[in-house]
Amino acid sequence: MTNVFIGGSRQVSRLPANIKERLNTIIEKGHRVLVGDANGADKAVQKHLADVHYEPVIVFCSGLTPRNNVGRWPTHNVTPPKGVKGFQFYAAKDREMAREADFGLMIWDGKSAGTVLNVLRLVKDDKIAVLVNVPEKATLNIKSADAWREFVQGLSPEMRDDLRERATADEWSFSNPSPQLGFSLDSEIPESASTTEVLESDFVKAINAALSSGDAALFVDALGNVAKARGMSQVAKETGLSRESLYRSLGSGGNPEFGTVLRVMTSLGMRLHVESVRQASAHQAG
Known part of the structure; x- marks a missing residue:
């Protein structure tokens, strides 16, 4: 009913x-x-x-x-x-x-x-x-x-x-997803870029900023907000997960399984990249 x-x-x-x-x-x-x-x-x-x-x-x-x-x-x-x-x-x-x-x-x-x-x-x-x-x-x-x-x-x-x-x-x-996620336009994106490309760049920057903070709750919050901005129903369809479970796991205080995080990021057209903090610091110092 x-x-x-x-x-x-x-x-x-x-x-x-x-x-x-x-x-x-x-x-x-x-x-x-x-x-x-x-x-x-x-x-x-x-x-x-x-x-x-x-x-x-x-x-x-x-x-x-x-x-x-x-x-x-x-x-x-x-x-x-x-x-x-x-x-x-x-x-x-x-x-x-x-x-x-x-x-x-x-x-x-x-x-x-x-x-x-x-x-x-x-x-x-x-x-x-x-x-x-x-x-x-x-x-x-x-x-x-x-x-x-x-x-x-x-x-x-x-x-x-x-x-x-x-x-x-x-x-x-x-x-107001942009202020909440700390979005800012990437100056390297050409003026001819579509609105979708600009938003995708902002989404990626928001997720990276949350990852760099080392705060798991901040990362989950950022990922959840990007998923909502894209459309949680579409994310649910692409990941094979229920919309209700996604709202719970990616909402405030959520604690999603790592597999869920990977599936959501794939749905959003993103992937994780690992780099050595030591090497990155040495490169910046040099």
């Missing part, structure tokens, strides 16, 4: 007709709905589903008790990290829904950073996110990293700052 993550802004308390049509399509197809417990869009979606007695619904909540469960559906209780409060407390359930979903429908008031971050979480995991801007009556299908970054560039500086403040470092690195 397909899981659909439906979320939205607190300021959207009434669903417009186009959203109801999308919900009815989801109902007709029998998809399982993952929805939060907040007031606003979450509660409005719950009410629409309850009115038609739709059963394949799971209500996600941070903590032990949902704030809203209109249809008395099963709940999925998420335990937030110890000590977090406010936005990050409730964001724990959103991150869990994004992980469990196959695609998402976000109902946006044009202002809520939390709703936009859910789009980021979905696209980061190679899942399609449909973002409906209610005030502007506009719908965006955000399917790729490039589409996400183009969308973010169109936001106000204030909104981008808000997103950056609320996102985790791992989430925001997806929006």
Whole structure:
């Protein structure tokens, strides 16, 4: 059964007709709905589903008790990290829904950073996110990293700052992979080089910098970010490994097997090269 993550802004308390049509399509197809417990869009979606007695619904909540469960559906209780409060407390359930979903429908008031971050979480995991801007009556299908970054560039500086403040470092690195990995353009690349060639050079420099540091965690983080930038679904296909296991092993705190590292690097068009540190130092000294 397909899981659909439906979320939205607190300021959207009434669903417009186009959203109801999308919900009815989801109902007709029998998809399982993952929805939060907040007031606003979450509660409005719950009410629409309850009115038609739709059963394949799971209500996600941070903590032990949902704030809203209109249809008395099963709940999925998420335990937030110890000590977090406010936005990050409730964001724990959103991150869990994004992980469990196959695609998402976000109902946006044009202002809520939390709703936009859910789009980021979905696209980061190679899942399609449909973002409906209610005030502007506009719908965006955000399917790729490039589409996400183009969308973010169109936001106000204030909104981008808000997103950056609320996102985790791992989430925001997806929006700005170059600064996160320390990418810089190679001056030796000819001006006629394609964008792909420039990016490949930057990816190689980032991986080499991480290797040179001697910090295994930094290397895994760099390799994971390059894989995400290339497309984790494609890397999974080429390596024969599952996308979920790649996200785990190449994510923050991951500890991939050496065989996995070699397969991922081959998929990315890279290979390891060993040299003598002593000889390299002697050559530089000479």
